[in-house]
Amino acid sequence: MRWTLDRLNRLGASEFEAALGDIYENSPWVAHAGAEARPFSTLSALHAALAAQVDGADEAARLALIRAHPSLNAGAFRAAPLSADSGREQAGAGLDSLDDHQAEVLARLNQAYEDKFDMPFVMAVKGHGATSIVAHIEARLNHTFAQEKAAAVAEIHRIAYLRLCDRIEDSL
Template sequence: MSSYESFLDLFGNVVERNLMIATLVYLKVDGVIVSKENIIQTFFEVMDNLSIENKVSILRMYPILGDKVPASALDSTNEQSYLGVKNVSQETLDYLNDLNQKYLNKFKFPFVICVKKKSFDEVLIEIAERCTKLYEEEVSLGVEEVKKICEIRILDTFEKKEDIIRQL
């Protein structure tokens, strides 16, 4: 297996189902000693330098919070289970679904938040608040949340697969 394929196996999903971002990062870090900080910073730089259309395409790859998550989004399934979506009342879930629909109708991409850093109640407050934002502002906020998710996933990958990463 090439170092490129190994890199994609390790980091291909740190930005939800998005091999393009991982490929751009690989091209920037190929031949450089791989460190957590280097990888995180490069992912952030790549995302920051994207057009607004490409940033929106990243956001569209994330599943709707509380909905059934596709098998290809296993990391999101695990993250949503951390939030406890399955443990809330039907009334609360209906409220979340209403907020999700309002958000989707306005922005045309799903609400993205780093659930590992929030409680369920905080998520409800934040989605309601972010429904009031302007489009460009919300794209920026969404990408900042993607970065938080990305950092957690990279750190987790380093923790679990450091011996493989050293071989890149």
Template sequence: MEINVVNALTYEDFVKLFGNVVEKCPLISAAIWSHRPFKDLADLEAHVTEFIDSLPDSGKEGILRCHPDLAGRDLQSGTLTRESQEEQSQAGMNTLDSAEGLQMYRLNSEYKERFGFPFVICARLNNKADIVRQLSERLKNDRGPERERAIEEVKKICSLRLRNIVLSDIQTQTNK
């Protein structure tokens, strides 16, 4: 998808296409539509990052709270967003044995109890073992640094989702 195609989208089509690049926060893509025209994909991504950074701490925590648990109830019941479903599956979160499942449940619960938001990590860039290790380590952080750490992961997820939208579109066009 050429950037001039993106720039020509109505806000309705833009939000339909990019609305979930930050999980369950269509407000964010709806906001950055105001900054068209974008020079390129990197410019579009920079506006998302800038918007997130402009939020007060409560807003950053709000973004995190819009994320599902890793290997949680939504994965089991099939109520994840399409993007999360693919990402969690790719990291093996849908094939945990019962001991691994229990461990994830306990660590997630401890994390949410400690920080008041769920553990967020870019599942596409980590395997099962990495995720458990990082969850255990990040549990030791203080709240402020951990909020910032988690927001960095939100940005990585967003970056890959943006690329995915644009690349799959190129694929579609090539196959025509």
């Protein structure tokens, strides 16, 4: 369903949370808290308000948000339940049609990443394919834990923005 900002601005808090509670993967608390910042005059203002909730959250909440994201790999795509948004995003990046070698490489890198950081690799995959995703995982494996938490949150904000763009008409 496409929403207008005017309509979102007029919703009650629980309806607002229901409408946007999945923008940040499995973390409706972001939309719940962001509802307080209404009214929004632009999609960018809405995104900034939601992002501010994440950025202002404590460390445990941000880590839980990162861990709420599914792994990016063919095995996860085939076996684990994904949100509708994550399924579309991963399919759009071709992760549902990797050959066995590509799936093995991606699974191995994801495991190395999860072993090092104790969280899934998170990336806004729109516009990327397997080769690009592999390159990003390899590069980010060189990060420190603090760098990677910051990178993961930045990617989560990008994912949220892209999801908002898909759902909201940026006009009142």
